[in-house]
Amino acid sequence: MRDLLSLFALFFKIGLFTFGGGYAMLPLLKDEVVNKRRFVSDEELLDLYSIGQCTPGIISINVATFIGYQQKGIGGAVVATSGIVLPSLIIITLVASILQQFMDNRYVAYAFAGIRICVAALIADVIYDLAKKNIKNYMAGIIFIGALVLSVWGNLSAVWIVLIAGGCALAIGEVSRKVKKR
C-alpha cells in the first residue's frame, strides 16, 4: 500500500512539473526514476520513448503506465497513470473557468516565457548526457544524424523514423552475425 502511495506521489509530482509534451517530461523522469530511484536504466527509459512513438496514446501516459506496471503490476500501472493525469485535470478545470484573466495577467505571461526557455535548456542538457552514453559507434552516429535530417527537413512522422531506424539496425545486426559465422 505504501509503495502504491509513493508511486502515486512520484507521478503526481512529475505531472505537476511537466510543461509541454512528453519530451519536456524526459529530464524530470530521468532525474526521478533513473538517477534517484533506479527503477529503470537510461537505455530502458529511451526504449519506452521509442515504444511510445509507435503505440497509440500520449507518450507520458505510456511511460507512466509501463513503469507503474513494472514496479507493482496492474495496480501500479493504474496508480501511476492516475497520478500523472490528476494535476492536469485539476489545474485545467480551474483554469478553464478563469481562462481569459489568467492568460492576460502580465506576470503569469512573464513567468511562462521564462519557463519555456527553461524547458529548451533542460532538453539540451538531457540530450547531451544521453548522447554521450548511447552514441558510441558509427552506426549509432549515422542513425542519429539521419533521423535528425529526416525529421527537420524530411518532415517525416516520428513513427516512420523509429520504424526505419529499427529496421536498419536489425538488418545490420543480421548481416554482421552472418559475416562472423564464416
Place this chain on the structure above:
Amino acid sequence: MIYFWLFWEFFKIGLLAIGGGLVTVPFLFDLAEKYDWFSKAELTDMIAVSESTPGPIGVNMATFAGFNAAGIWGGITATFALVLPSVVIMIIIARMMQKYRCNIRVHDILDGIRPAVLALILFAGIQVAKIAIVGSLEILVFAILLAMMRIWHKSPILYLGVAAVLGIVFRL
C-alpha cells in the same frame, strides 16, 4: 448522452493519435467541426493554455475540451477515455518486454532506435527553442540556465522555478 459521445470521441483519439501530445490537435479540429462543444477559435486558445500549464498537452486538451462541453464531469470523462487505450496497450507491451528483452534481434532493434529517438527529442527541443528564444535577452537566460544545469545537476523542478522568477525579473 453527451458523456457517451465525449467518451467515444476521446477514446478514438487516444487510440489513433500515435506519437506526441500535439498529434491530438488535428483530431480536435475535426471535433470542433462535428460538435458544438467548442469553436475553432476556442481551440486555439486551448492549445496556448495547454502548452503553458503543467501536465502533458494531450491530457490538458482533453480535460479542457470535456470541461467546455459538459462541465467537470465532462472533463473527467474525456480524460479517462483518452488515457484508457494507452494504459491497456502499455500493460500488454510491458508483459511482452519482460519476455523478449533478452532476444538478440529485439536487442539490435532497440540499440538502433535509441539514437533515432534522441534525434526526435532534439527536434522537439529545437521547436520549443524557436518559440521560447526570440531575442538576445532570452539567449542570455538560456545560457545561464544551461550553465547552472551542467555545473550543479539539481532537480529540474528547481530550474523551472528559477526560470519563472527570471522571466518576471527580466520581463521576458
